[in-house]
Amino acid sequence: MSEHKGTCFCGAVEVTVSGDPAGMGYCHCGSCRSWSAGPVNAFTLWQPSAVKITRGADNVASFAKTPTSKRTWCKTCGGHLLTEHPTMGLVDVYAATIPSFAFKPGIHVHYQETVLRVRDGLPKMKDMPKEMGGSGATLPE
Numbered sequence: 001m002s003e004h005k006g007t008c009f010c011g012a013v014e015v016t017v018s019g020d021p022a023g024m025g026y027c028h029c030g031s032c033r034s035w036s037a038g039p040v041n042a043f044t045l046w047q048p049s050a051v052k053i054t055r056g057a058d059n060v061a062s063f064a065k066t067p068t069s070k071r072t073w074c075k076t077c078g079g080h081l082l083t084e085h086p087t088m089g090l091v092d093v094y095a096a097t098i099p100s101f102a103f104k105p106g107i108h109v110h111y112q113e114t115v116l117r118v119r120d121g122l123p124k125m126k127d128m129p130k131e132m133g134g135s136g137a138t139l140p141e
């Protein structure tokens with residue numbers, strides 16, 4: 001089984017993912033933007049069992065502004081690690097956290113909130129796909 005390791009900004013916390021993700025893409029929502037300080041969040045979604053904190057687990061802090069997203073970071077450097085999505089039953093390990101993993105985005109979500117239009121030909125969901133509790137509606141690029 002393939003395994004990829006990544007760390008926070010300072011290296012105190014290490015995350016290991018194994019197997020294949022459930023989905024990959026870009027989130028354009030205002031929460032991801034505010035949290036990441038970037039225009040989009042590149043996400044890779046995993047079953048919780050596929051994600052392990054393999055170093056520095058006691059150095060991880062978290063904050064949940066809403067029940068759908070518990071965002072975690074390293075207490076030493078503030079570097080972001082992952083977001084747990086309990087209602088979806090998945091964990092977003094930011095693509096930037098696991099640089100050796102080949103990021104292959106398939107979708108853009110929450111495109112109605114975008115500040116950075118991306119003309120890459122991938123589907124642009126207004127909010128989320130139907131199977132993930134969204135409207136399933138798409139928007140033009």
Ligand SMILES: [Zn+2]
Nearest residue numbers: 008010074077
């Ligand atoms: Zn750190």
Ligand SMILES: [Zn+2]
Nearest residue numbers: 027028029032
């Ligand atoms: Zn988002």
